[in-house]
Amino acid sequence: MPNPTAPTRDYLHTIDLCVLRLCRETQALKILLNRREAEPFAGHWALPGIVVNGGVEDLTLNDAVERLRNSSKVGMPLAWIEQVGTVGDAFRDPRCWSSSTFYLAIVSDAVQLGEHQEFFPLIGVADGSIKLPFDHNSLVAAVHERLVSKALYSSLPLMFLGPEFSAPQAVSIFSLVLNRPVLKTSIRQRLLKMTEARYLRETGRKISGDGGRPQSTVENLKPGSVYLFDRCFME
Amino acid sequence: MPNPTAPTRDYLHTIDLCVLRLCRETQALKILLNRREAEPFAGHWALPGIVVNGGVEDLTLNDAVERLRNSSKVGMPLAWIEQVGTVGDAFRDPRCWSSSTFYLAIVSDAVQLGEHQEFFPLIGVADGSIKLPFDHNSLVAAVHERLVSKALYSSLPLMFLGPEFSAPQAVSIFSLVLNRPVLKTSIRQRLLKMTEARYLRETGRKISGDGGRPQSTVENLKPGSVYLFDRCFME
């Protein structure tokens, strides 16, 4: 039941973040969820979000996003963030008519989580086998779809890898995001294109994978930008 | 000045439509504007929009879009509509903190306009040489950018042409949207692809352009869908 001391409101506009991360141990994509403290759905795992109407804390929607990112609900640096869409209806929140503007975010670093935070498998949340309150499953599905479609024609998946990575790591993140094998020659050619365009630079350093020949690394010269390729991978 | 009898609200969430059309006489893209009746900016030309919070008329955001489309502010059938984004800040509306979820829409038919409606040149509005109230110029610029980027890899511009059109008409709408010449062979190959994919069918009919050989027409078999090509035009 809603807290009876809370003011009744007839409209809510929230922002919700889908913060994605590569779990290097299991080679799986994960999404950050928060255990809700307040009703409705207190105790359930849900997307980190805040209400943007009804207060004057933020001057812009982007300020609100930054406030959420900086709060304990997220509390980590983001390598990438983009708005995916806005949904709204009379049913998604039991309290009242509500809208949500939701975002795709990617974190590349390993981070310390709070007690109330946990990374869950993205696939399970996107396909609904891990059930979330509100319509959060469908928001995650939309974000996942955006990620997959952008992986076909942009360098977005490299955001998961941080500032320095190797070609084999790039191959595996693209395969993981697209959920199918990707030819290493295609990825190498794309990395070459990005190097020519001064998005990447060879470091001369090497890292070792598991056995076999060490991997040369490149560094990201434009950490905040994605490169757009002029062709798609075939589907 | 705001109407003093209107209730004061501390937050507004609106939807705004950028309804685009091809003016066949001048071969220019146009955008539908409304002369505002209410303050603020009464008498100014602005995007058609409605407030979605503070009422229970609509069950979903899409219902609200349909209500706006069906109202006298728009009042015409739309061949295409897609959400482009949501902006919000404390300054864009002089009344209060406000957000706008805005859409790209395309109308293919010629329509009768109301007294308060008029189509303006899209380019002038998008580049700010035709000034609109609120931040409507930047919304139009974002919609224009979406249209141009989608023209590189999808059949979206064909939505301007209606259910039956010719290859030369397709060439000219792509050239117009991209603001540069487009090879007719490229367009023909794309139309061929769409025909193979059962998005188009040759009608056997012909129409006459201005002089010269008549143009064969094709009909759109999936009027509500855009076809996605697997390569982009070069930029």
Place this chain on the structure above:
DNA sequence: GTAATAGTGTCTCTGAGACAATATGAT
């Protein structure tokens, strides 16, 4: 040496860019 993986070379195929050559209507 062998195992295992990294990195290179080469071939095919699709579709865009460019432009020449031919077809079909109006006058």
Place this chain on the structure above:
DNA sequence: ATCATATTGTCTCAGAGACACTATTAC
């Protein structure tokens, strides 16, 4: 026939798919 434009054909080029081949480390 001439004009103007539509339509087809041919060539080049870039980049993805596929896969063979060579290189470099650990052991």
